[in-house]
Amino acid sequence: MMKTPNLFLITVFAALAIGACKPQNNGNVQTSADAELLKGTINDSTARRLVKNFGGRAHSFKHGGIIRPDTRTVWFSKEQLKALINRIDSEKGDGIRFYLAAYDSVKKSDTKNIKDAYMNYATLIMVSTRYDSLNQVHADYYKNLKGADGKNGGIIMAIPENQGELCPPPATCAKSGATLLP
Template sequence: MKKISLFLLGVFIGAFVTYYFFTNSSVADTPITDVVPPKGLITPQKAKMLDEAFDSRHALISKSIVMRPDNRSTWWSLEDMQKYLAYAEKESADLGYTMTGVRVYLGAYPTVEEVGYTTMFLVPTGAKDLSKAGSTFFSMTQDGKGDIPGGSGLNDGGMGNPPFVSYPQ
């Protein structure tokens, strides 16, 4: 009888602890201090320096070639970015690739669409899976930085606000 009592007490304590941890923890409870900065993070000062270094190129194109101000940035909502990344990762897997990143390309609209303004679009990058099972261990033979053939890109971001100004907006 004593062993059964101890067993039931252990089950009760285990159930209570499990309930406490699973009902009181969520992503929202995770402190922001646990977030690790990504590789390549730059300061606002560095961003401003990069933007100013681009100014002479942008001025040359705007004044000499297109003869008008051109778009300097593209904006996507956080929701659109999250949806695109989830979609691109699934589509990449369906195409037999492991998505490892995203590449940003500069483009320009045909003059009949958007007066030829500059745009930016994203495409998924990754490596071809070697095994049909898609095991992460066996799936990568390349560096994973190549564009995924047949992978959908994301465009349709909004121009900056206003579109022709430099960093920061």
């Protein structure tokens, strides 16, 4: 039975994901441009504590007859992230919303490219957003919305992005490079 993540968990996960994507500088010196944009940075001990807090809320499930812990990290290559950001820039988007999700327990026709080992595990889906000034929200966009002229095709459509590398599996995430897990 999958638990529904609450807003706090989604916010924490998004903050950790954004912090993990922070560009590295020599000597960890933050430029003034970075300081203006990276408002949610936290130190590594705080990050470890928050990740540990989530561990008690993450569920386990039966996979292949064995009780397994659910996914705790999702990795995307910088090329995949840059391509998504470039697409959003070209479409005049303003950001990315991160959705916590879970793969089906058995493969479906639309998930045939997902690794068998990932079935039933949690995952992360990234959806591009644009600012909706009428409603004053950062609205998801991944459908062919009507433009100001009433015709379809106002944007190119950065469709939801998925298929990051999950951890677990494997059971030993530290060997995959995940350092914040206890």
